[in-house]
Amino acid sequence: MTPRIRTVLLAAALAGAPAYASASTTPAQRGLVVFQQVCSACHGMEHVTFGDLAGLGLPADSIRKWAADETLPDGVDDNGDPKTRHATPSDPILAPYPNEAVARLANHGLLPPDLSRLALTLPGGADEIRRILLSYAPAPEGMKLDDGRYYNTAMKWKHIGMPPPLQDGLLTYPDGPPATTTQMASDVSAFLSWVAHPHQGERRRMGFYVLAYLALMALLTFLLQRRVWKSRR
Amino acid sequence: MSSPPQTPGWLEQRFPIMSVLRREYVAFPMPRNLNALWSFGAFLIVTMAFMIASGLFLAINYTPDITQAFASVEAIDRHIPSGWFLRSLHMGGVTMLFGCLYIHIGRSLWYGSYKAPRELLWLTGLGLMLMIMVTAFAGYVLPWGQMSYWGATVVLNAVRAVPLIGRPVSELLLGGENLGNIALHRLFVLHFTMAFAILGTIALHVAALHVVKSNNPSGIDPTSPGQTLPFHPYYTSRDGFALCLFLMVYAGLVFFLPSLLTLADNYVQANPLITPRDIRPEWYFAPFYAILRAVPSRLGGLTFAAGSLAVLFALPWLDRSTVRVATQRPLVRFSLPFAFASFVLLGIAGMQPPTETWLVVSRVAMAWWFIHFLLVIPLTSEREIPS
Numbered sequence: 001m002t003p004r005i006r007t008v009l010l011a012a013a014l015a016g017a018p019a020y021a022s023a024s025t026t027p028a029q030r031g032l033v034v035f036q037q038v039c040s041a042c043h044g045m046e047h048v049t050f051g052d053l054a055g056l057g058l059p060a061d062s063i064r065k066w067a068a069d070e071t072l073p074d075g076v077d078d079n080g081d082p083k084t085r086h087a088t089p090s091d092p093i094l095a096p097y098p099n100e101a102v103a104r105l106a107n108h109g110l111l112p113p114d115l116s117r118l119a120l121t122l123p124g125g126a127d128e129i130r131r132i133l134l135s136y137a138p139a140p141e142g143m144k145l146d147d148g149r150y151y152n153t154a155m156k157w158k159h160i161g162m163p164p165p166l167q168d169g170l171l172t173y174p175d176g177p178p179a180t181t182t183q184m185a186s187d188v189s190a191f192l193s194w195v196a197h198p199h200q201g202e203r204r205r206m207g208f209y210v211l212a213y214l215a216l217m218a219l220l221t222f223l224l225q226r227r228v229w230k231s232r233r
Numbered sequence: 234m235s236s237p238p239q240t241p242g243w244l245e246q247r248f249p250i251m252s253v254l255r256r257e258y259v260a261f262p263m264p265r266n267l268n269a270l271w272s273f274g275a276f277l278i279v280t281m282a283f284m285i286a287s288g289l290f291l292a293i294n295y296t297p298d299i300t301q302a303f304a305s306v307e308a309i310d311r312h313i314p315s316g317w318f319l320r321s322l323h324m325g326g327v328t329m330l331f332g333c334l335y336i337h338i339g340r341s342l343w344y345g346s347y348k349a350p351r352e353l354l355w356l357t358g359l360g361l362m363l364m365i366m367v368t369a370f371a372g373y374v375l376p377w378g379q380m381s382y383w384g385a386t387v388v389l390n391a392v393r394a395v396p397l398i399g400r401p402v403s404e405l406l407l408g409g410e411n412l413g414n415i416a417l418h419r420l421f422v423l424h425f426t427m428a429f430a431i432l433g434t435i436a437l438h439v440a441a442l443h444v445v446k447s448n449n450p451s452g453i454d455p456t457s458p459g460q461t462l463p464f465h466p467y468y469t470s471r472d473g474f475a476l477c478l479f480l481m482v483y484a485g486l487v488f489f490l491p492s493l494l495t496l497a498d499n500y501v502q503a504n505p506l507i508t509p510r511d512i513r514p515e516w517y518f519a520p521f522y523a524i525l526r527a528v529p530s531r532l533g534g535l536t537f538a539a540g541s542l543a544v545l546f547a548l549p550w551l552d553r554s555t556v557r558v559a560t561q562r563p564l565v566r567f568s569l570p571f572a573f574a575s576f577v578l579l580g581i582a583g584m585q586p587p588t589e590t591w592l593v594v595s596r597v598a599m600a601w602w603f604i605h606f607l608l609v610i611p612l613t614s615e616r617e618i619p620s
Contacts, residue, residue: 046304047304047307047308047311049311049312117501120497121497123497196500198311199310199317199318203318203321203488203489204488204489207485207487207488207489208488211481211485211488214477214484215481217477218474218477218478221473224470224473225471229470
């Protein structure tokens with residue numbers, strides 16, 4: 001094996017390896033930090049479990065620690081009083097409100113949307129989430145907004161029920177660039193995009209192998225059928 | 234091909250399956266001149282196999298209850314190992330199934346495969362199409378997303394408009410007045426059961442094919458053994474190659490274009506209180522949805538949508554010409570491509586918001602569909618001079 005072939009094989013092997021093998025610096029991983037420290041104050045991802053974040057490269061003990069920090073309702077005790085328990089990695093990542101009524105009460109009658117599939121169902125997807133996060137501005141002179149409404153140029157009617165969530169230096173990434181508003185908006189939209197399409201990387205990788213296999217089979221069956229058809233009388 | 238052994242073996246004496254298989258799938262005489270369009274039947278059978286295999290595993294993990302259906306589908310997508318793959322395979326399979334079905338039917342129309350002696354082959358095939366449509370409708374409700382709910386509401390309202398049987402049928406499906414838990418259970422059972430009913434009907438369809446044999450692009454049945462080729466190895470090898478190409482398209486859809494498989498709105502859980510701004514069907518129902526909208530009366534729309542399929546059922550008797558292939562029929566050669574184009578246009582129109590332009594397009598296309606089958610075909614049947 002010449003060094004050149006070895007290099008090519010090595011490159012091919014690396015290209016097939018999971019992208020998160022390196023340190024925690026992908027945008028989606030930084031976006032998780034933003035979600036944990038900012039978004040999760042109001043939003044949940046009811047179809048995503050803590051354990052699912054392993055797919056993003058979060059180590060198992062971080063997942064356990066994060067889950068253990070959250071408390072969930074756990075039925076009632078013998079006196080009928082509500083009980084709580086610590087979450088486990090197989091529990092969903094819920095919004096902090098016990099129910100929809102409380103969530104609306106806390107948010108001027110509006111319900112913070114669930115983020116499980118937002119990057120898929122919001123027209124414009126993850127890019128639109130980023131745009132909304134970066135489109136807050138002071139309301140122009142003479143514009144009167146109701147309580148709990150915030151001026152935002154990305155919205156059709158120029159206002160949104162979510163208070164501006166990001167500010168420069170709001171948090172510090174454990175390992176990464178300075179947390180500017182733009183940086184955090186990009187990161188969290190990358191994170192939400194991953195949450196909405198959690199298997200995209202695996203899907204493409206598998207698709208590549210399946211297509212390559214089928215292409216080879218197509219070539220072989222083509223040669224076979226040509227040979228068979230040549231033999232006819 | 235080797236001939237059967239001189240003395241029949243133990244199995245052969247009691248149940249001659251090996252010689253039947255040899256007769257029907259090895260030595261079976263096929264026309265020599267089939268083109269690529271004759272491979273779509275094989276594609277359909279393979280897709281059906283994928284649907285049933287993936288569907289069984291999806292059913293194991295699905296919960297037919299309105300409070301849990303959506304979450305169970307999310308769990309399949311996110312937590313079940315390879316669940317995302319099974320689900321994509323199933324959703325992509327629907328698109329491939331309908332795509333091949335429409336091409337398969339279009340081929341039969343073009344080459345006159347519905348004519349004597351193949352009427353029953355044609356009717357079992359159309360019956361399969363109806364069964365697949367019912368199954369696809371029921372299956373689309375199961376994830377209990379917004380489009381599931383509101384699409385089903387549109388269809389069930391249409392069904393309810395049918396005189397006499399409409400109400401009983403919709404109540405039988407719904408188990409009450411509204412689309413709720415009972416309806417979801419029933420649609421799940423319907424979806425599951427229909428899959429196997431389809432399998433049985435495919436057996437009938439294939440059995441009918443093996444009696445009357447394949448049509449071919451010349452429209453003239455082979456008369457001597459010299460004009461045929463044994464199914465194996467000629468068409469097995471060719472279908473094998475065609476299947477590889479077909480599976481590459483299928484895989485491309487499943488692995489690289491999953492967003493084409495379903496509408497993003499269906500990832501929002503069904504909410505009876507919020508009607509989506511525009512309710513769109515999946516592409517394979519769009520032509521019929523366009524007809525429903527193009528007629529300014531609910532019952533009228535339903536009549537025309539059902540009529541657009543009914544003319545296909547009547548076709549062997551509307552078309553009296555003994556010439557099978559459209560290319561040999563001057564008027565049909567001109568008219569049939571427009572009927573195909575009408576179907577495609579209706580499909581496009583059905584996916585658009587109902588603006589004036591699209592309504593006009595739908596009406597013109599629909600008119601041509603009926604003109605072709607009810608005027609052009611019967612009138613030219615006996616007068617035309619085949620080229």
